[in-house]
Amino acid sequence: MLIRTTVNGAERAVDVPPATSLLTLLRDELELTGSKNACEQGECGSCSVWLDGELVCSCLVPAVQADGADVRTVEALADNGGLHPVQEAFLDAGAVQCGFCTPGLVVAVADLLAREPHPSEDAIREALAGNLCRCTGYQKIVDAVRLAEEALA
Amino acid sequence: MSVTKPRGGIGESARRVDGEPKVTGAYAYGSDLATENMLWAVTVRSPHASARIRSIDTAAARRMDGVRCVLTGGDLEHAKTFGLEFCDQPVLAEDVVRYVGEAVAVVAAETLEEARLAAAAITVDYEPLPAVTDMERALDADAPLVHDFGNVLRHVHIVHGDPEHAAAEVWVDGYYETAMQDQAALGPEAGLAVPAADGGIDLYAVTQWIHVDRQQIAPCLGLPEEKVRITLAGVGGAFGSREDIHMQIHASLLALRTGRAVKMVYGREESFHGHVHRHPSRTWIRYGATRDGRLVSADVRLLLDGGAYASSSPAVVVNASTFAAGPYEVANVRVEGTVVYTNNPPCGAMRGFGAPQVCFAYEAAMDALAAKLGLDPLELRLKNAVHRGSVLPTGQVLEGPAPVRELIERCRAIPLPDEERTVGRDPIGYPGGAGNVSRGESLRRGVGYAVGFKNVMYSEGFDDAAEATVTLRPTPDGPVASVRTAAVDYGQGLYTVLAQIVRTELGVDEVVIEPSTSGVGSAGSTSASRQTTMTGGAVLGACREVRAALLERDLAEPISRTYTHHHRPTTPIDENGQGSPHASFAFVVQRATVEVDAELGLVRVVQIATAQDAGRVMNPQGAEGQVEGGTAQGVGLALTEEVILEDGAIRNASFTDYLIPTILDVAPVVTEFVEEPEEGAPYGLKGVGELATVVSTAAVVAALRAATGRTLNRAPVHPDDLVGIRPEATSSGPAPVPDVPGQKSIPEYLGLGLGQQMLMKGRDE
Numbered sequence: 001m002l003i004r005t006t007v008n009g010a011e012r013a014v015d016v017p018p019a020t021s022l023l024t025l026l027r028d029e030l031e032l033t034g035s036k037n038a039c040e041q042g043e044c045g046s047c048s049v050w051l052d053g054e055l056v057c058s059c060l061v062p063a064v065q066a067d068g069a070d071v072r073t074v075e076a077l078a079d080n081g082g083l084h085p086v087q088e089a090f091l092d093a094g095a096v097q098c099g100f101c102t103p104g105l106v107v108a109v110a111d112l113l114a115r116e117p118h119p120s121e122d123a124i125r126e127a128l129a130g131n132l133c134r135c136t137g138y139q140k141i142v143d144a145v146r147l148a149e150e151a152l153a
Numbered sequence: 154m155s156v157t158k159p160r161g162g163i164g165e166s167a168r169r170v171d172g173e174p175k176v177t178g179a180y181a182y183g184s185d186l187a188t189e190n191m192l193w194a195v196t197v198r199s200p201h202a203s204a205r206i207r208s209i210d211t212a213a214a215r216r217m218d219g220v221r222c223v224l225t226g227g228d229l230e231h232a233k234t235f236g237l238e239f240c241d242q243p244v245l246a247e248d249v250v251r252y253v254g255e256a257v258a259v260v261a262a263e264t265l266e267e268a269r270l271a272a273a274a275i276t277v278d279y280e281p282l283p284a285v286t287d288m289e290r291a292l293d294a295d296a297p298l299v300h301d302f303g304n305v306l307r308h309v310h311i312v313h314g315d316p317e318h319a320a321a322e323v324w325v326d327g328y329y330e331t332a333m334q335d336q337a338a339l340g341p342e343a344g345l346a347v348p349a350a351d352g353g354i355d356l357y358a359v360t361q362w363i364h365v366d367r368q369q370i371a372p373c374l375g376l377p378e379e380k381v382r383i384t385l386a387g388v389g390g391a392f393g394s395r396e397d398i399h400m401q402i403h404a405s406l407l408a409l410r411t412g413r414a415v416k417m418v419y420g421r422e423e424s425f426h427g428h429v430h431r432h433p434s435r436t437w438i439r440y441g442a443t444r445d446g447r448l449v450s451a452d453v454r455l456l457l458d459g460g461a462y463a464s465s466s467p468a469v470v471v472n473a474s475t476f477a478a479g480p481y482e483v484a485n486v487r488v489e490g491t492v493v494y495t496n497n498p499p500c501g502a503m504r505g506f507g508a509p510q511v512c513f514a515y516e517a518a519m520d521a522l523a524a525k526l527g528l529d530p531l532e533l534r535l536k537n538a539v540h541r542g543s544v545l546p547t548g549q550v551l552e553g554p555a556p557v558r559e560l561i562e563r564c565r566a567i568p569l570p571d572e573e574r575t576v577g578r579d580p581i582g583y584p585g586g587a588g589n590v591s592r593g594e595s596l597r598r599g600v601g602y603a604v605g606f607k608n609v610m611y612s613e614g615f616d617d618a619a620e621a622t623v624t625l626r627p628t629p630d631g632p633v634a635s636v637r638t639a640a641v642d643y644g645q646g647l648y649t650v651l652a653q654i655v656r657t658e659l660g661v662d663e664v665v666i667e668p669s670t671s672g673v674g675s676a677g678s679t680s681a682s683r684q685t686t687m688t689g690g691a692v693l694g695a696c697r698e699v700r701a702a703l704l705e706r707d708l709a710e711p712i713s714r715t716y717t718h719h720h721r722p723t724t725p726i727d728e729n730g731q732g733s734p735h736a737s738f739a740f741v742v743q744r745a746t747v748e749v750d751a752e753l754g755l756v757r758v759v760q761i762a763t764a765q766d767a768g769r770v771m772n773p774q775g776a777e778g779q780v781e782g783g784t785a786q787g788v789g790l791a792l793t794e795e796v797i798l799e800d801g802a803i804r805n806a807s808f809t810d811y812l813i814p815t816i817l818d819v820a821p822v823v824t825e826f827v828e829e830p831e832e833g834a835p836y837g838l839k840g841v842g843e844l845a846t847v848v849s850t851a852a853v854v855a856a857l858r859a860a861t862g863r864t865l866n867r868a869p870v871h872p873d874d875l876v877g878i879r880p881e882a883t884s885s886g887p888a889p890v891p892d893v894p895g896q897k898s899i900p901e902y903l904g905l906g907l908g909q910q911m912l913m914k915g916r917d918e
Contacts, residue, residue: 027185032178033178033181033185034177034179036182036184037184037420038389039421039807039808040420041421041807041809043807044339044808046339074178075177075178077177078176078177083177087173087176087177090176091169091172091173091176092168094775094777094778096176097390097782098338098388098390098644099175099176099387100182100338100340100389100644102175103176103178122581122582125816126581126587129815129816129817130815131816132339132813132815133339134336134338134390134786134813135390135644135782136782137778137781137782137783137814137819138781138785138815139777139781139821140777141816142816
């Protein structure tokens, strides 16, 4: 089926089988492999993207739902001026190890700080509870949120 | 050249060299690889723990749209088995299957969907056979045989002093179990095999040791090793699970058959079946001490479930056995450690490699002994802690630093977390957290300690050397250094530390880490906390040779030097388990503070305090990250992580049902490092990757015992254990000592093909 969608500002038309997820459309059809597939059932958040401005696990979203919608992925965060402050913060805080969860977390943190510029620690943890990381133990991810918060203030 | 002091040298929290592509999404993991005109492949796996394969019907699958190749065991033309230590694992099961999830066929098709449909159309006619899925049952004389040579994979026997006649005044006995744990690296098994014009294969895959992969892959393809060219794909975490072959041979076989590039990526459920796990363990431990608290005797019986194939089990059982009496001076020790084959999924390497299981047992026994003696648990440990010069149960003398007492004192001095009010918290601040089930009615706080240790580098006489080439080039903007190795950075930060070493040694700002490939000498495995020491040592040696060359001439032309680093030699163990099997040791102490809702059995970990022996901290932020991440994995095994098996089948092969800690489940980790340089190691460093995982399960469960007064002899601890609904784990007594010819692995006595042992012992043997 033909899906017409806007991805990172560009209009795209893709013909995919009906059962295709948004994540598969992004990764295998549009070659936007920044969004990761780690669990395939919405538990890990590695595939987090914005769908019409709302944070979603793209592995749980049928591609057809992106028809006519606006999709933004991790690839849209950095611009020509350099990394997004959340991305810089992840590097400064040492919040990246293997990095497989990082694109999803960077998107989730950017989403959180856009909604809530000065979250409490509980709010940070609640907001990121859907993003699994196996390497860091999360401590430096919380540090990164604080660094990003300062940079964005 | 003048040596300036560049930014990002050793001892600094230098930014990751691979960080930028990781935060932008540009970093290419194995699952991200693609090429023109490639096929997708999937695996057909056994639903039976033990069965005879009567026939496999692939005719329907071969006729399906897009299908380009189907392979079963009968189609294999070259070596049909592989394995890390012994080639006991079939590439594709042909006659029998020995575990649920064993590969029996592979399919390549134009699309992933077509490959999946074809795989589902393959019919395998199985005749189910009796299975043995309990590790003690595996030792019974009438147990079903997993392999026809028996179910004992290796038995380790250690006798030190006179354990039969040790004159102790106070004894404690304990029985402890730990569950099967999954590494749960987020990045799945994945890779791309590309057939080459010379008849060889170019393979891009995730792994921990490129050269030992190649050694296993080449015979199965019927190719000389030089025609199997491996380039490391981005690795999304490993923790031991990428030591063993996964898709490499299958994809390569399909690529050679079809003449097309073949991509394979495991989904999460398949990943649970497609890699080895941490061994479930049963430990019977008996400590004897004098009334004033001096250990005089330790008797430990240990059983590990190796699952259906050997993987690295023979090395894991040596580790577990040699550490089983704890980091304590005990004059009289007997250890009987056995790893058995069962029809459960294979077990092998996971962070800690046998050490966490025994630490869980010996630290619980030490707490029980302290209670019986009326001693403070830390005082008992201080009295008995090993130090430089101590003799271990193997007779090995601790020649390097062993600052256990200092670690205990440093950990104890870390301030305890503040007491918190029990009522009126935000629900997220209670055990059960966001589940919103507790209001703090019956909170109990507990504090527990654990002391642990582990070897660094490979053991038992292997020379797991590492090679590196460093090149310094003149450029218009000044000299630039590059590093070529076959070493794997799966996220722990090796490449960053290598760049720091080069910056420090050569005084350059810009260091290029070239892709890791089989085109250079082996770096050994990124495991056993060894790679910063080994490849770091090789890079350091190469840098020093480049510097020496610079004294002879200027940098008009590039200077390139290759260096191979070796660690201190080790020895096998003799018939009594005596020898110097380990190259180096590192130690750690953790204190866990927990809060338990005693009515609901829910737990909140409040704080983990760590004091770790690091020799020399190369990158403080990275080292802390290792402790924090390693702790989270240990906390997982303490509270939630368990691969649940039912007749050998994994019942929770998903992140919905296998629960790794989330950001809501982890506590603040306070970390202090003790830096006492290790002689002979680069900069005196000791690997930091595994230690926190060795002790954190034991520390958390010790704290839970303190909070509840319950025995809690099984990890993970369930809510039912904490409220007393589930009885403690019981045993009818220690597993029997099997009748074996000696200390080596049984397959070795039978002359079965050696895996990595051949590589590590040298090709000529």
